[in-house]
Amino acid sequence: MTDKVFNKTISKQFEFDEEVASVFDDMLDRSVPFYKEMQRLSIVFANNFLENGSRVYDLGCSTATTLIELSKNCNKDLKLIGIDNSKAMLERANNKSKAFGVDIKFICNDIFDVDLKDAKVIFSNYTLQFIRPLQREKLVKKIYDGLTEGGVFIFSEKLVSQNSILNKQLIDEYYSFKKAQGYSEFEISQKREALENVLIPYTEDENNKMIKDAGFSHCEMIFKWVNFATFIAIK
Numbered sequence: 604m605t606d607k608v609f610n611k612t613i614s615k616q617f618e619f620d621e622e623v624a625s626v627f628d629d630m631l632d633r634s635v636p637f638y639k640e641m642q643r644l645s646i647v648f649a650n651n652f653l654e655n656g657s658r659v660y661d662l663g664c665s666t667a668t669t670l671i672e673l674s675k676n677c678n679k680d681l682k683l684i685g686i687d688n689s690k691a692m693l694e695r696a697n698n699k700s701k702a703f704g705v706d707i708k709f710i711c712n713d714i715f716d717v718d719l720k721d722a723k724v725i726f727s728n729y730t731l732q733f734i735r736p737l738q739r740e741k742l743v744k745k746i747y748d749g750l751t752e753g754g755v756f757i758f759s760e761k762l763v764s765q766n767s768i769l770n771k772q773l774i775d776e777y778y779s780f781k782k783a784q785g786y787s788e789f790e791i792s793q794k795r796e797a798l799e800n801v802l803i804p805y806t807e808d809e810n811n812k813m814i815k816d817a818g819f820s821h822c823e824m825i826f827k828w829v830n831f832a833t834f835i836a837i838k
């Protein structure tokens with residue numbers, strides 16, 4: 604279904620509710636530059652670390668696209684766990700995984716309240732940005748603790764630049780991308796307002812510091828387009 608959520612006047616903050624969930628795959632495809640390529644790379648790099656029996660979590664799995672794609676592109680026997688606190692998202696995730704014949708355990712809860720253990724790979728694409736600073740640092744420590752030695756955390760984030768001139772130019776280029784994807788100026792500005800104080804991006808340096816402070820031995824950026832980036836961190 605086509606995303607028309609911000610085509611009408613909206614006064615509330617952005618939420619992953621029933622309306623957003625019903626158009627979410629289209630929203631992500633048209634709002635996250637190179638979403639499919641970022642996802643393909645996440646899966647390629649995850650595969651380098653996975654073995655038969657490995658446990659994989661996706662934190663903020665939304666409609667389970669990543670775990671379903673991983674399962675289609677991996678011939679190992681994996682334990683897949685998808686976590687999201689939006690019931691509406693997990694309903695779609697359940698239907699999609701059944702339709703694709705992929706066995707995924709879904710947990711509808713806040714990431715903070717779920718036990719993460721013995722994971723070879725933890726994904727969290729475009730989800731940390733919705734977790735309040737300080738809490739975010741605590742969550743990354745929890746992710747580190749949930750990984751096995753040599754396990755990896757693969758995550759994607761919208762970034763902010765320390766340079767205010769360049770930051771404005773990055774945002775302008777992103778809005779040009781959204782326009783080219785068919786979103787109107789009105790939809791773009793409505794969504795920007797709704798995301799204010801909800802999506803809080805870090806700089807590249809802040810992300811690297813957060814990862815290092817949690818104890819990870821190495822962090823590498825594997826993809827970047829303007830202000831959108833994907834990282835892999837090794838425990």
Ligand SMILES: Nc1ncnc2c1ncn2[C@@H]1O[C@H](C[S@+](CC[C@H]([NH3+])C(=O)[O-])CC(=O)[O-])[C@@H](O)[C@H]1O
Nearest residue numbers: 619663664665687688689692713714728729730733
């Ligand atoms: N505290 C939380 N606990 C659990 N879930 C949460 C929390 N906060 C937000 N979420 C969930 O995180 C997801 C973020 S979307 C991820 C896309 C996906 N990774 C993808 O690659 O397709 C990214 C985006 O919309 O920009 C939503 O489904 C929220 O319900």
Ligand SMILES: O=C(O)C(=O)Cc1ccccc1
Nearest residue numbers: 630631634635761794795802
């Ligand atoms: O659409 C935007 O303006 C974004 O910043 C990316 C995004 C994509 C999907 C949900 C929330 C934010």
